Amino acid sequence: MDKMRPQVDPSKVPGKPEGPYVDRLREAGLRPTKQRLALMNAMFHGGDRHFTAEELFREVGGAGASMVLATVYNTLNTLADHGVLRRVSVDGQRSWFDTNIKPHHHFYVDEEQQLIDIDNTSLQVVGMPELPKGRELEQVDVIIRIR
Numbered sequence: 001m002d003k004m005r006p007q008v009d010p011s012k013v014p015g016k017p018e019g020p021y022v023d024r025l026r027e028a029g030l031r032p033t034k035q036r037l038a039l040m041n042a043m044f045h046g047g048d049r050h051f052t053a054e055e056l057f058r059e060v061g062g063a064g065a066s067m068v069l070a071t072v073y074n075t076l077n078t079l080a081d082h083g084v085l086r087r088v089s090v091d092g093q094r095s096w097f098d099t100n101i102k103p104h105h106h107f108y109v110d111e112e113q114q115l116i117d118i119d120n121t122s123l124q125v126v127g128m129p130e131l132p133k134g135r136e137l138e139q140v141d142v143i144i145r146i147r
Contacts, residue, residue, distance in 0.1 A: 019037060024040070030078065035067060035075055038060060060072070088141070098115070098117075102120070108145050110145055
């Protein structure tokens, strides 16, 4: 959770489809709507990060963007489904979103509800079970809980 993240100025998000995130959305097969561009500006402003829909909603709301929480949830899930973001489920009840879509793992700090990246080369998973017939390994996500 990035409590010290600077607020994003919604006026910096163009009203028509121009700007740094338009091509990224189009490459993912998505239209660059005003809401998507505002959220992309907030998410990717300042580099890779982890956040929940609620955190991002508070961030864009604090910056003056007019958006309901359901729009934030729907947009984040659509972006994750199209490979623009990575969805990380820590406990099955809450989804985090990660702007780093490269293969990597996470530490999870329970008391702080914070995800921290672990470089993919820092962890080896050995002894994988045999996959069910007709199935193919997509990826392995490891979350290590720490205090």
